[in-house]
Amino acid sequence: MILEVQAGQRLDSRGNPTVQVDVKTSHGVFRAMVPSGASTGSHEAVELRDKDKPAYGGKGVLGAVDNVRSIIGPALIEKGFNPQNQQKEIDAFMCELDGTPNKSRLGANAILGVSMACSRAGAAAADIPLYEFLRREANENGAYIMPVPFFNVLDGGRHSGNTMAFREFMIAPTGAQSFEEALRMGSETYSALQSLIARKFGPPATGIGDEGGFAPPITTPEEALDLLTEAVDESGYTGKIKFAIDSASSEFFKDGVYDLGFKTEEANPKSPAQMMELYNGILDKYPIALLEDPFAEDDWDSWTKFNENCQHELVGDDLLVANVDRVRMAHEKKACNSMLLKVNQIGTVSEAIEAARFAKSLDWSVFVSHRSGETTDDFIADLAVGLATGHIKSGAPCRGERVAKYNRLLEIETDQKDSWKPWSYAGEKFRFPEIS
Ligand code: PGA
Numbered sequence: 001m002i003l004e005v006q007a008g009q010r011l012d013s014r015g016n017p018t019v020q021v022d023v024k025t026s027h028g029v030f031r032a033m034v035p036s037g038a039s040t041g042s043h044e045a046v047e048l049r050d051k052d053k054p055a056y057g058g059k060g061v062l063g064a065v066d067n068v069r070s071i072i073g074p075a076l077i078e079k080g081f082n083p084q085n086q087q088k089e090i091d092a093f094m095c096e097l098d099g100t101p102n103k104s105r106l107g108a109n110a111i112l113g114v115s116m117a118c119s120r121a122g123a124a125a126a127d128i129p130l131y132e133f134l135r136r137e138a139n140e141n142g143a144y145i146m147p148v149p150f151f152n153v154l155d156g157g158r159h160s161g162n163t164m165a166f167r168e169f170m171i172a173p174t175g176a177q178s179f180e181e182a183l184r185m186g187s188e189t190y191s192a193l194q195s196l197i198a199r200k201f202g203p204p205a206t207g208i209g210d211e212g213g214f215a216p217p218i219t220t221p222e223e224a225l226d227l228l229t230e231a232v233d234e235s236g237y238t239g240k241i242k243f244a245i246d247s248a249s250s251e252f253f254k255d256g257v258y259d260l261g262f263k264t265e266e267a268n269p270k271s272p273a274q275m276m277e278l279y280n281g282i283l284d285k286y287p288i289a290l291l292e293d294p295f296a297e298d299d300w301d302s303w304t305k306f307n308e309n310c311q312h313e314l315v316g317d318d319l320l321v322a323n324v325d326r327v328r329m330a331h332e333k334k335a336c337n338s339m340l341l342k343v344n345q346i347g348t349v350s351e352a353i354e355a356a357r358f359a360k361s362l363d364w365s366v367f368v369s370h371r372s373g374e375t376t377d378d379f380i381a382d383l384a385v386g387l388a389t390g391h392i393k394s395g396a397p398c399r400g401e402r403v404a405k406y407n408r409l410l411e412i413e414t415d416q417k418d419s420w421k422p423w424s425y426a427g428e429k430f431r432f433p434e435i436s
């Protein structure tokens, strides 16, 4: 039973306020901290910010904190919910208490903090790890799957100060045999990339963006992918590491045109057809595992057209915002074949699980993701294992809030794998992991 719910305003990795929640039960105190995106899709659940107050430039979350303390907490305690077996009821109750379709009254940040803390309380009550609790919530009963980490090692878009329009260039050690090896490969390649950038552009160019990726003065995707190729070759992992791109293209789409020069003085407009040509060119030339948000969130026609002839994983982030209705629409339109899963886009753990299950039922893959504004909360590591999603992205193998998730995954694999029968590292099968 929930005995007490406390909340406080804390800072996220960008120095912006975020919500921390403590749920107290007879098993202890269970904490969660909520992440926040830079470019929130316009269809996401609403995070409540103190817009009318001057503190933190209107980004404070004291209103959301107060909603946890004075509305959500007392209501949950009064209902006598048991987190061990009532996660769905707790989440549904909070949605009802909010009463809006996008959680804008109490705030998705308030609701999610409580939801995540309740999962931890539930796992402790059942005396099982968090991933096991989430696995049971999701009715997952196949093999235990350690996900392939997709490390964002080059930042562009709104996450950095360079002129690169596309936002993330990731490396994915699909050729590793375990998560532990994947982490080593990622870290070594990251170091090689750092030296390479220092050599090519000078040491000041090794500054990093919001997610820990480097942000050297490059502009085109080919420049980025050539740098990655060189870093992988230098590390000795040729053929064992694939690349991935999150274009986050809603950021530079306007009036039917993609402006690749949106961060410079000079416009560089591309039609959807030219964008498709660009993507096809790089898919042919480089070992690319997936493209995320190659087209804008409401440019459905381009998504559908591109997906028709594409053998690659096409991940919808801003397009879907992990919302079941948008996933359904995307499926009807045959717009993509994979869903990015960011828990705070939806606002409760149960809804996140439901969205993942729904995507899987359509034979889509699911890609678990952090936000650009993160905390040291490592919840999503357990989520990726619990839902057996086969891949996760949590930024570079650098910056405390990014490595918190990777370290948790390492801990899970190291401590638990002997008790899992069967288990595997997803590797090349990151889209649809299964035991061979
Ligand atoms: P965001 O970025 O958290 O700023 O939305 C992360 C992503 O889109 O992958």
Ligand code: ZN
Binding pocket: 246, 248, 292, 293, 317, 318
């Ligand atoms: Zn994205």
